[in-house]
Amino acid sequence: MPSRDVAVTGLGLVTPAGIGVESTWSTVLSGRSTTTLDPVLAGNPVQISCRVPGFDPAAHLGARRAHRLDPFVQYAIVATREALTDARLSPGEWESARVGVVLGCALGGTATFEKEHRSHLDHGPERVSPLVLPMHLSNMLSGQIGIEFGARGPNLVVSTACASATTAIGLARDLLLLDRCDVVITGGSEACLTPLVMAGFAQMGALSRRNHDPASASRPFDEDRDGFVGGEGAGILVLERTRDAAARRVPVRARVVGYGASADAHHMTASHPEGRGIRAALGSALADADAAPREIDHVNAHGTSTPMNDAIEAAALSSMLPHRPWVTSTKGVTGHLFGAAGGVEAALTILTMVHGEVPPTANLARLDPAVDLAVPQKATPAQVRLAVSTSVGFGGQNAALVLASG
Structure with a gap:
């Protein structure tokens, strides 16, 4: 093959x-x-x-x-x-x-x-x-x-x-x-x-x-999050x-080894409450990559900083990746770039692998007790060989990439 x-x-x-x-x-x-x-x-x-x-x-x-x-x-x-x-x-x-x-x-x-x-x-x-x-x-x-x-x-x-x-x-x-x-x-x-x-x-x-406090507004997975920043x-x-x-003979920054997509078929703006679509997209991406969940070292999550999205995505990730890889949302820094978000976040996931450092989730003061994820509050050295980047869209459209080090 x-x-x-x-x-x-x-x-x-x-x-x-x-x-x-x-x-x-x-x-x-x-x-x-x-x-x-x-x-x-x-x-x-x-x-x-x-x-x-x-x-x-x-x-x-x-x-x-x-x-x-x-x-x-x-x-x-x-x-x-x-x-x-x-x-x-x-x-x-x-x-x-x-x-x-x-x-x-x-x-x-x-x-x-x-x-x-x-x-x-x-x-x-x-x-x-x-x-x-x-x-x-x-x-x-x-x-x-x-x-x-x-x-x-x-x-x-x-x-x-x-x-x-x-x-x-x-x-x-x-x-x-x-x-x-x-x-x-x-x-x-x-x-x-x-x-x-x-x-x-x-x-x-x-x-x-x-x-009144713009710098603290985007706070993915934080207990006090109240919405995203555009x-x-x-x-x-x-x-x-x-x-x-x-x-x-050019350097390979990373490899795209898996891709999965799904539809919630549930609601025009809200994810399925059990995260069925997110789980399906991630499961398909892992299968496409022929990767076991335990092999994933890092996840760049969709993590918008909305109460509902973060909770649903966190539950899906913790159930599918129970070994607790480092999970971060870079939207705490950049805000939510809508249709561009997945491109920027895939690039940042690759840079995480290249530099061996997981970015922090900005403004994470108190992790939501309902979020059972390992979310770094500061830049954290880590060897990342296999990583996931997830995205979720209105209409219940979900997509996930599995990225491998070059």
């Missing part, structure tokens, strides 16, 4: 923790929250968020190019550049028809859509930009990456809500194993910290209300078949 694992040869990150892999990893490892008051959300019931710091679109992309792209695409282009450099791939030298793009995104260009909708209401249809749809549509995320880097293979965006990027990575792996591509750019990107979107989440009761950014991985990476 041919190997079912694929190599991760490149990583790129644009997150609230920093622009670039090194900056993001340093902040995540420090356990410093990036949540601040957000002037864009002034007047909303929740006025805090985790934004990418100091991002200058014109400096990264040129003024004309930046003007024609919504931030969710801008972030992805910058992260993809870093990932391709890391993978030692030059778009001018590859067989472009064999390079695929599979990215996750939940909401698309909401900033553009809200801006142009306001223009329509205030000034009429003649003032609406002809770019509103090309900038807003979710599929333009992968489309623009294909244009920017000359990738002419399969090109698609996956939308499974907050599981989108993890689903995308699983499908990207499938394309390689089916020999449809030789290289796939995957992960996810999101930039939906707009008044309308965040008002919607607030009205659902999903967001932390700690406007974030933005992109996490990009370059995948190749392991044998192709070996032939190119």
